Amino acid sequence: MTFSWTRHRFxxxxxxxxxxxxxxxxxxxxxxxxxxxDPATLDAFPAGAARHGAEHGLFGALEPVRKDAREDFLALREAIDRHFRAEILGAGKPALLADLLDAISATLRHSGERPQALDTATARSALLLLSRPEPERLKICPNCHWLFLDRSRNRSRAWCDMAVCGNRVKASRHYRRTREEPRP
Incomplete structure (x- = not known):
């Protein structure tokens, strides 16, 4: 099965x-x-991020993660998820923040002089998220459970992607409603 990094994935x-x-x-x-x-899918991620990612203007064209840095990068990914998911759910703990900062530090220390590498840019992005003055803008999609940043003016965005998750939820509601209503 082939996989491509589409706009929805970002x-x-x-x-x-x-x-x-x-x-x-x-x-x-x-x-x-x-x-x-899949290493090929990981290597293709930077091109997708440059094309579809919200921060592509901030980081520009990204280079793939070096093979010897992938373990640190995956540890960073997991620390990002654990910390921000817990924060959104109101269960944030200092230990999760410490783990995230350790993962950021390890990534930056081992990425060398590669400021355009995906791992370096991801660590910088996580630092930017930590410094956000409005943490309530971080949310979890009720459909797919992905993390997302609500950039809407009134903080009312409900899904990571209205065209995918929003439509699925609305279609499911409509289906249930029409199945429950008695027919004349």
Whole structure:
């Protein structure tokens, strides 16, 4: 099966969140899919981020993660997800923040002099998210459970992507409603 990094895959609103969202159905061990398990898909991610990511103007064209840095990069991805997911759910802990800062530090220390590398840019994006003055803009999509940044003026965005998750939820509601209504 071929996979491509489409616009929907970058609906997190920040590079760090898009990287965290590379694990699909994270909470379901039987259906969980790690998009970065395939090295070719991981190597293609920077081009997709440059094309579709919300922070492409901030980081520009990105280089793939070096093979010897992938373990640190994946540890960073998991620390980003754990910390921000817990913060959104109101269960943030200093230990999760410390783990995230350690992962950022390790990534930056081992990425060398590659400021345009995906791992370096992801660490910088996570630091930017940590410094956001409005943490309530970080949300979890009720459909796919991806993390996303609500950039709407009134903070009313409900789904990571209205065209995908929003439509699925609305179609499901409509289906249930029409099945429950008695026919004349």
């Amino acid at each position: 609906s997190g609103g920040a590079l760090a969140l898009d990287v965290a969202n590379s694990v699909v159905l994270r909470a379901d061990p039987e259906r969980r899919v790690d998009r970065f398990a």
